[in-house]
Amino acid sequence: MPIPLVDLKAQYAALKTEIDAAMQRVVTNTSFILGKEVSEFEKNFAAFCHTQHCIGTDSGTAALHLALLLCDVKPGDEVITTTHTFIATAEVISVIGAKPVFVDIDPRTYNIDPTQIERAITPRTKALIPVHLYGQPAEMDPILDVARQHNLCVIEDAAQAHGAEYRGRRAGTMGDLACFSYYPGKNLGAYGDAGALVTNNTEFAERARMLRDHGRREKYTHQIVGYGYRLDALQAAILGAKLPHLDAWNARRRAIADYYTELFKNLDIVTPYVPAHITPVYHIYCIRVHSDNRDGLQKHLKACGIEAGIHYPIPLHLQPVYQNLGYQAGNLPHAEKAANEILSLPIYPEMTDAKVQQVVDAVKEFYR
Numbered sequence: 507m508p509i510p511l512v513d514l515k516a517q518y519a520a521l522k523t524e525i526d527a528a529m530q531r532v533v534t535n536t537s538f539i540l541g542k543e544v545s546e547f548e549k550n551f552a553a554f555c556h557t558q559h560c561i562g563t564d565s566g567t568a569a570l571h572l573a574l575l576l577c578d579v580k581p582g583d584e585v586i587t588t589t590h591t592f593i594a595t596a597e598v599i600s601v602i603g604a605k606p607v608f609v610d611i612d613p614r615t616y617n618i619d620p621t622q623i624e625r626a627i628t629p630r631t632k633a634l635i636p637v638h639l640y641g642q643p644a645e646m647d648p649i650l651d652v653a654r655q656h657n658l659c660v661i662e663d664a665a666q667a668h669g670a671e672y673r674g675r676r677a678g679t680m681g682d683l684a685c686f687s688y689y690p691g692k693n694l695g696a697y698g699d700a701g702a703l704v705t706n707n708t709e710f711a712e713r714a715r716m717l718r719d720h721g722r723r724e725k726y727t728h729q730i731v732g733y734g735y736r737l738d739a740l741q742a743a744i745l746g747a748k749l750p751h752l753d754a755w756n757a758r759r760r761a762i763a764d765y766y767t768e769l770f771k772n773l774d775i776v777t778p779y780v781p782a783h784i785t786p787v788y789h790i791y792c793i794r795v796h797s798d799n800r801d802g803l804q805k806h807l808k809a810c811g812i813e814a815g816i817h818y819p820i821p822l823h824l825q826p827v828y829q830n831l832g833y834q835a836g837n838l839p840h841a842e843k844a845a846n847e848i849l850s851l852p853i854y855p856e857m858t859d860a861k862v863q864q865v866v867d868a869v870k871e872f873y874r
């Protein structure tokens with residue numbers, strides 16, 4: 507039996523009754539946009555994150571865009587983020603006409619290196635977007651310290667980190683705002699595009715609700731220029747059916763990750779580094795091998811019917827779209843090196859112990 511990186515079929519099979527009922531409820535009510543399904547889910551997801559407000563959006567990218575607008579990021583401003591992330595994190599900065607400023611990673615955690623943020627700050631810097639990559643929170647205390655000293659807005663990109671914790675605080679509670687994605691393969695996934703913004707700032711929350719829905723509070727009165735960024739009821743109902751299982755799913759991901767890490771101990775593989783004050787949720791289980799071996803290992807796994815991925819093969823500062831920013835190979839060496847050495851192995855809550863063992867055996871076979 508082949509093993510995919512993520513198996514969404516197994517999750518649907520396990521929750522079919524609840525999910526089918528949720529979808530049927532929306533179709534029967536024919537209340538498809540916003541409404542009770544969305545507000546119920548928002549309330550429950552805010553409770554899950556330990557934040558006061560959750561505003562559903564039609565993607566994580568839309569949530570990031572709104573977050574930058576709320577932080578008053580304008581054309582010509584600069585926003586600091588990590589180079590080792592999905593393009594959406596930086597794309598929204600560019601969409602506003604602001605400039606992404608990329609910082610290198612801590613090579614052990616793959617997250618933004620807090621000690622390199624200060625030197626990237628200029629008088630134009632408005633905000634910081636730390637990303638909790640692979641479901642592991644960025645080193646937030648020093649990041650928040652720098653932000654406070656320089657009066658910068660902090661937006662957590664928590665698209666991969668639903669339920670992860672940093673010193674007992676949940677991802678999404680530490681910055682001024684945080685953005686989540688419910689892209690189907692994320693730890694909490696919709697059946698289409700969906701996302702959310704969470705915050706404890708009531709002013710931000712009220713403005714976000716207007717911005718995502720054409721700048722209005724009432725049907726035909728538009729206060730500000732807004733967007734069509736609403737979360738739809740079908741996605742909210744599906745997410746609502748899944749949410750009660752999320753903590754258990756994350757715990758199962760941790761168990762699988764611990765199992766991998768234990769069994770890879772004697773191989774020439776770097777397994778994830780998790781400081782004691784962090785509880786990750788392993789959206790991705792990323793190992794690191796010699797760059798000479800990486801593609802060979804991926805091919806070997808493929809031949810064994812095991813899918814492995816690379817998150818992400820090209821750091822953002824070297825992407826064709828960002829050539830105009832003037833970065834060159836060698837500028838952010840830790841991220842560049844990691845991009846050639848990382849490999850993501852299958853991990854999803856429904857993955858059986860036997861399948862985990864199958865992956866371990868295939869990896870061991872490659873090194874024999």
Ligand SMILES: *Cc1c(COP(=O)(O)O)cnc(C)c1O
Pocket residue numbers: 565566567568591592594595637663665666686687688689699700701
């Ligand atoms: C998935 C993801 C996004 C974008 O979310 P969408 O819902 O696909 O728009 C942003 N940042 C990171 C780190 C992601 O993994």
